Amino acid sequence: MATNTTWHWPAKLTVINHSQEVAVSNSTWGKMLTEDTGMAVDEPVEPDLVKRYLGINSGIYDLVPGFSNETAQMFASERDFSGQTPFMTGIVWAYSKSNSGFIVNGKSPIREPHDIKPGTNMVDPSAFISMRFYHALLAWAQVDQKDIAWVPAQNIEEVGEIIASGKASVAFATPTSKATKIAAKGPSGIHWVELNAEKDPAGAARFAEIYPLAQFGIVPDGAEPTAAGTWGTESINYYLAKGQADTEFIYQLVKWLDTNYNRYAPLHKDNRFRARETLLKGLKHTFIPLHPGLIKYLKEKNFWSDAYEKREKQKLALVNGYRKAFNEALKTAKKQGIADATSPDWPAFWDKVCKTKGLESFKQYAGL
DSSP states (O other): OOOOTOOOOOEHHHHHHOSSSHHHHHHHHHHHHHHHHOOOOOOOOOOOOHHHHHHHHHHHHHHHEHHHHHHHHHHHGGGGTTTTOOOEEEEEEEEEEEEEEEEEEETOOOOGGGGGGGGGGGEETTSSSOOOHHHHHHHHHTTTTGEEOOOOOOOOHHHHHHHHTOSEEEEEOOOTSSHHHHHHTSSTTTTEOOOOTOOHHHHHHHHHEEEHTEEEEEEETSSOOOTTSSEEEEEEEEEEEESOOOOHHHHHHHHHHHHHHHHHHOOOGGHHHHHSHHHHHHTOOOSSOOHHHHHHHHTTOOOOOOOHHHHHHHHHHHHHHHHHHHHHHHHHHHTOOOOTTTTTTTHHHHHHHHHHTTTTOOOOOOOO
C-alpha cells in the first residue's frame, strides 16, 4: 500500500514483548509495516515487567504492550515498581482485551456472587499473589472474609488441582491460565461465577470499591470454552509510548494501524482486538493519558470531544501529581534519614506521603 511520501519514517521501531508468543503476535502487523514503510520493526522479549517499562522511559524501546494494573503501579510507584520514579506514558493504540474471573468446581451450585455463603471453601493464593480480587468478590457477595473456609495454595498449578479435587469450590483465574486448564480437566469440570454488572450494578460497585481498575464484560469466543459467553472482568490493554515520544511519529503510526487494520487483522487471532472500536471503547474509561500523537489523529477523525479534553486534563493532573510528590518526597526523606527510594523504610514513608497529599488511587472512570 502506498504511503505518504512527505513523511519520512525513522530507521527502526522497537516493540518490547513479555513473551515470545506475544512477539509473534505483534510481528504480524510489524512485518507489514516494514514492507509498507521500509522501517525495521524489532520485537525483542523481556520477561521482567519493570525492565520493560523502564526501557520505554530510557528510550531503549519505543512501544510496550501495557496493562492497566501494571501502568497504575508505575504511576503510583508501588508494588513491583516500589521505589521507581514515575514517568509519563501515553496510549498509542489498542493492544488486547483480557478477561478474568472465578472458576468453580463443576459440582458446586455457585453460579453468581450471592451464591457464596459463610462456610464456602475458597482457594487462598496469598503465598504468591494479591487477594484483592477475592476480597472484591466477597464485597459483591456481602460475605465477610473471616467467614470463608480458606484452602491455601502455593502456586498457580495447585490452584487448579484444588478446584479439580473439590477441596475448594472457588478460585480466581483467567480463561487462559494453567489453573483453569488443570481444573477443567478434573472429573467434575468447571464453570464460572457470573459477574454480571448489568444484572447487579450495586454488587459490581462494591467490587470496584475494592478493585478500582475493574470493568466487566462478556468473555469472547476463542477463550477457554467454559468461559466464553460468561460475565467476567474485562480489561482493554494498550500499546504505550513515553509521553515525550515524537508526536508526528506516533500520529503516523496510529494512522497506519487504523488504516491497515483490515489487512493485518486476519493474520493472528490477537489482532481482532487491535481495532479502532476496541480503542474507543477503552478510552471511555481508562485512567491512562493518551499520547499527543493519538489525540491528533482522533481530532482529525472527529472522535475527540470537550468531554475527552476535560477527562484528559484530569488524568494528566493525577499522574503529574504523583510525579511531583515523588520528587519532593526524595528530598524530604533524606532529612528524615532515609537515604533514597531503595531504603527499607521508603515504602511506608512514600505511602504516608501519598495519603497526606490526598493523591487518589488510579481507577477506571465512568463512561464518557
